[in-house]
Amino acid sequence: MINVIPPGLIFIIGAFFVPLLKGRVQSVYLLLLPVLSFVNLIFIPEGTHGVISFLDYQIIFCRIDRLSLVWGYIFHIIAFLTILYGINMKKDNEFMAGLFYAGCAIGAVFSGDLISLFCFWEMMTIGSVLLIWARKTRKSINAGFRYALVHFFGGVILLVGIILYSYENGSIEFGYIGLNGLGSYFIFFGFGVNCAWPFLHSWLTDAYPESTILGTVFLSAFTTKTAVYVLARSFPGTEALIWIGTLMTAFPIFFAVIENDLRRVLSYSLINQVGFMVVGIGIGTELSINGTAAHAFAHILYKSLLFMSMGAVMYRTGKINATDLGGLYRTMPLTCIFCIVGAASISAFPLFSGFVSKSMVMSAAADKHLIITWFTLVFASAGVFHHSGIKIPFFAFFGHDSGIRTKEAPLNMLIAMGIAAALCIFIGAFPATLYSILPFPVDYVPYTMSHVISQLQLLMFSALAFTLLYLSAIYPSEIRALNVDADWLYRKGARGFLWLLENPLAWFGNQVKTTVFVTIPQAFVWFSRNPLMALKVAGNNMAIALFEESFTKEKVERIRTRIAEVLTDYPGDAIRYSHVGTTVIWVMGFLLAYLIIYIVSGRIAL
Amino acid sequence: MSKKYLFDNPKNIKILLTFLFGSCLVLVIINFFVHKHAHFSWEEWSGFYAAYGFVACVGLVLAAKFILRKIVKRSEDYYD
Numbered sequence: 001m002i003n004v005i006p007p008g009l010i011f012i013i014g015a016f017f018v019p020l021l022k023g024r025v026q027s028v029y030l031l032l033l034p035v036l037s038f039v040n041l042i043f044i045p046e047g048t049h050g051v052i053s054f055l056d057y058q059i060i061f062c063r064i065d066r067l068s069l070v071w072g073y074i075f076h077i078i079a080f081l082t083i084l085y086g087i088n089m090k091k092d093n094e095f096m097a098g099l100f101y102a103g104c105a106i107g108a109v110f111s112g113d114l115i116s117l118f119c120f121w122e123m124m125t126i127g128s129v130l131l132i133w134a135r136k137t138r139k140s141i142n143a144g145f146r147y148a149l150v151h152f153f154g155g156v157i158l159l160v161g162i163i164l165y166s167y168e169n170g171s172i173e174f175g176y177i178g179l180n181g182l183g184s185y186f187i188f189f190g191f192g193v194n195c196a197w198p199f200l201h202s203w204l205t206d207a208y209p210e211s212t213i214l215g216t217v218f219l220s221a222f223t224t225k226t227a228v229y230v231l232a233r234s235f236p237g238t239e240a241l242i243w244i245g246t247l248m249t250a251f252p253i254f255f256a257v258i259e260n261d262l263r264r265v266l267s268y269s270l271i272n273q274v275g276f277m278v279v280g281i282g283i284g285t286e287l288s289i290n291g292t293a294a295h296a297f298a299h300i301l302y303k304s305l306l307f308m309s310m311g312a313v314m315y316r317t318g319k320i321n322a323t324d325l326g327g328l329y330r331t332m333p334l335t336c337i338f339c340i341v342g343a344a345s346i347s348a349f350p351l352f353s354g355f356v357s358k359s360m361v362m363s364a365a366a367d368k369h370l371i372i373t374w375f376t377l378v379f380a381s382a383g384v385f386h387h388s389g390i391k392i393p394f395f396a397f398f399g400h401d402s403g404i405r406t407k408e409a410p411l412n413m414l415i416a417m418g419i420a421a422a423l424c425i426f427i428g429a430f431p432a433t434l435y436s437i438l439p440f441p442v443d444y445v446p447y448t449m450s451h452v453i454s455q456l457q458l459l460m461f462s463a464l465a466f467t468l469l470y471l472s473a474i475y476p477s478e479i480r481a482l483n484v485d486a487d488w489l490y491r492k493g494a495r496g497f498l499w500l501l502e503n504p505l506a507w508f509g510n511q512v513k514t515t516v517f518v519t520i521p522q523a524f525v526w527f528s529r530n531p532l533m534a535l536k537v538a539g540n541n542m543a544i545a546l547f548e549e550s551f552t553k554e555k556v557e558r559i560r561t562r563i564a565e566v567l568t569d570y571p572g573d574a575i576r577y578s579h580v581g582t583t584v585i586w587v588m589g590f591l592l593a594y595l596i597i598y599i600v601s602g603r604i605a606l
Numbered sequence: 607m608s609k610k611y612l613f614d615n616p617k618n619i620k621i622l623l624t625f626l627f628g629s630c631l632v633l634v635i636i637n638f639f640v641h642k643h644a645h646f647s648w649e650e651w652s653g654f655y656a657a658y659g660f661v662a663c664v665g666l667v668l669a670a671k672f673i674l675r676k677i678v679k680r681s682e683d684y685y686d
Contacts, residue, residue: 257670258679330611366645374646378655382662398613453640454649457633458659464630465663467623476671482685483678491685 004049006061007072007110008120010037011079011103018099019092027087030095034080037106041072048112057172060112066439070293071109071229073437074300075102077423078221085308085416086214089315094134098218101127105222109229114162114172114187117230121158121194125151128223131215132207140210146487147207150193154200158190177234188235195227195278196271198247202487204271205255209263209320213311216263220270220307221300228277228296237284242365245282246373248275253383255485260321260478262392263310266303269346269388272380273299279377280361283368286440291360293438298353298427302345305420306392309339312409312417313396319404322391322478327401334418335409336397341421345428347389347459348381353424355455356431356446363444382462389459390466395478530571537563537570630656 014033021029046069050061064072079102086094104127108120125148132144164183166172177184196204208219235241252268252275259265273295280292312335313328314320329336341352348354358381365374408414427434435442469475527534540563548556566572613619637652644650 253666254670254674255678257667258675329613330609363645369645371646378658379662379666382659383666386663386666448643449640450643453633453636454655456629457637457653457655460626460630460633461656461659462663463626465660465667467626469664469667474671475667476675479679480682482680482682483675484680484684485678 004044004062005040006050006107007037007041007044008103008105008107009061010040011099011106012123015096015099015103018096026092030083030087030099031080033099034076034083038073038076038080041076054115057115058113059116060174061107061116062110063112063174064110066437067233067289067293068109068229070297070437070439071225072106074297075106075109075222075225078300078304081416081420082214082217082221082304084419085217085311085413087412088410089214091134091212091214094131094212094214094218097127097130097134098214101131101218102222105226108226112174114166114174117174118155118159118162121226122152122155124223124226125155128219131218132211134215135210135212137210143207143210146490147203149490150200150203154190154193157186157193161186161188161190174230174234176236179235179238179240188238191227191230191234192244194223195231196224196248196274197244197278198251199486201248201252201271202485205252205264205267205485206487208267208270209261213314217304217307217311220266220303224270224274225296225300228274228281228292231278232281232289232292236281236289238282241278241282242370242373243282245275245278245280246376248272248278249380250275250376250383253380253387255483256383256387256391258476258479258483260323260480262320262322262325262396263307263314265322265387265392266306266310269384270303272384273303273346275380276358276361276377279365279373283361283364283370285364285367287367287444288361288364290435290438290440290442290444291357291362291364294357294360294434295354297434298345298357298424301420301427302342302353302424305338305342305417305424306346306388308413308417308420309335309342310392310396312413315413316406316409317404321480322395322399323480325396325402325404326399327397328404328406329397331404331406332397332408334414336393338414338417338421339393339397341424343389343393345424347385348455349428349459350447350452350455351425351428353427353434355428356434357427359446359451359455360444378458382458385459385462386466390463526570533566533570533572537566 010033014029018026018030041064044062044064046064046066048060048063052059052061079099082098082102083095086098101124104120104124108117108124111117111120128151129144129148132140132147134140161183162172165177165181165187166183168181168183177187179185179188193200193203204224208216211219231241249272252271256265256268256272259268277292277295277299280288280295282288310320313325313332316332317325317328319325345352345354348358362374362377362381365377409417431446435444466475540559544551544556544559551559613622634653634656637656648654
């Protein structure tokens with residue numbers, strides 16, 4: 001029985017009415033949708049609702065608890081801000097795809113069973129591919145196809161896992177799964193594709209920067225964070241996640257340092273930040289799960305803010321490469337300030353949101369004495385400040401003067417960025433509000449003297465390193481170049497695979513085809529025209545081959561001539577033997593074969 | 607055209623840099639007076655975070671520039 005409107009449904013259905021509306025009405029409608037959906041959400045009491053029976057299974061569209069609510073809240077907030085950010089661009093198709101995508105992400109977060117989760121999961125892929133294609137460049141279309149292939153591959157793995165899991169456990173309830181049984185490994189891996197684990201991550205850095213200004217802001221919020229949610233729900237305390245997350249925090253920052261496309265730099269740092277959340281899930285204590293939830297909440301805000309500010313730069317200048325930008329603080333001062341707020345938040349400066357959320361995960365890692373992980377996380381914290389905190393604002397708004405003099409971003413973009421920036425500061429300055437909605441009770445105190453001082457030391461000396469490296473010209477100058485990543489494996493690998501298909505495999509296939517469909521059937525046709533004559537020729541040939549030495553020359557010659565004669569007027573007249581004796585020989589042959597088969601099969605059966 | 611903006615004046619850049627160097631110095635000095643409650647023994651060393659942050663960033667940049675870029679850099683039309 002459905003007695004509530006499942007969260008997400010308002011977005012999904014609402015998306016289809018977007019193109020029917022025009023102008024101001026459409027704008028109001030777009031902004032009202034998330035508000036309406038949010039009001040609907042907060043009036044649904046905690047618990048399980050929206051259950052329908054499907055075959056023998058219970059499909060749960062609406063499971064509200066403290067874990068899903070954190071994601072539910074932030075998804076609504078960011079959907080609203082993203083719509084506000086893009087409202088001036090009047091792109092019906094992007095709003096449709098974006099609302100559909102956001103609705104599916106919300107639906108996935110609140111689904112309480114694996115079947116509806118899987119459906120929302122796949123629909124999310126469709127929405128996000130449409131957002132990538134909305135850019136309508138050749139690059140974006142290709143990137144969209146690659147994105148779709150990777151995600152559908154992940155989706156199939158997930159489906160296999162769900163089928164195996166429900167077969168093993170007789171239940172499709174989506175709760176704690178943990179790594180035991182084949183099905184759970186498939187599910188784990190399927191989630192991992194969307195979570196951008198190392199080597200599975202390159203769909204993200206490949207496709208996000210190719211989307212539209214608005215599309216990238218949408219994309220940055222939902223896919224990976226939904227994956228973080230499902231992992232936190234089903235695999236908390238799985239040790240493998242600690243190592244996966246640790247790796248995720250570390251390797252992207254190296255790529256980010258040498259990347260030229262600033263939105264791609266942000267994509268790398270997105271993976272780095274998701275790494276912190278994954279580590280938190282892997283540790284699996286109350287503190288670390290709280291840290292993961294808090295960090296997801298804070299991260300969605302500041303990451304969207306950063307993508308919004310880069311989008312505003314793109315909107316005004318049409319450029320996004322660090323080599324083409326610089327000095328924009330002169331004409332886009334407000335965008336610059338909002339960008340710096342986002343940068344300070346992602347870098348976890350005290351009084352900004354990252355400071356109160358990331359440190360929970362790091363504390364949890366230290367509590368467990370995970371030394372390697374802890375050192376890597378501190379390194380990654382310095383590194384993220386380096387490339388997201390400094391590089392993004394510096395190369396876009398300061399650095400060399402590109403000579404570009406443009407206008408400040410449009411008002412609605414400024415308001416959206418302003419709200420996001422205000423929330424970042426609010427969370428950082430008054431963490432109690434965020435802590436109060438976390439899944440477990442919080443007794444963590446972020447603002448201690450020693451924590452503030454050590455964090456400031458880490459950051460200021462990172463800044464010092466940047467400054468000295470930059471002033472001494474050791475800092476890698478921005479180069480127009482492309483850096484290959486794990487997507488090389490399928491982008492170049494696919495070409496190698498095609499070559500393999502077109503050359504050796506195609507040759508082999510042709511040989512098989514001609515043999516099976518041409519040579520052999522022709523031989524049969526030839527044989528069947530006059531089987532006895534053909535057998536006779538074969539017999540004669542065999543006789544020559546075996547007994548040539550003992551025959552006289554004349555005899556061999558005679559046989560050869562006869563074969564030649566027979567072959568020239570083959571099939572010729574059918575030779576029919578009608579002797580009774582021949583029939584008897586055949587019958588005896590069949591009986592003998594039957595006897596042999598009978599004895600042999602009896603032996604095998606015994 | 608030649609409107610003067612904030613950092614077009616070299617003096618302002620100098621102020622900013624002085625502020626950065628100054629705050630680094632202050633942080634190191636404060637460090638000696640703060641009681642630390644640490645998980646690991648090395649966190650109690652004076653200036654551990656400062657040194658680690660500095661070394662990490664220099665190492666990061668050098669590794670990215672001289673190792674990673676050598677391996678992964680291609681021309682922009684590499685995949686076309």
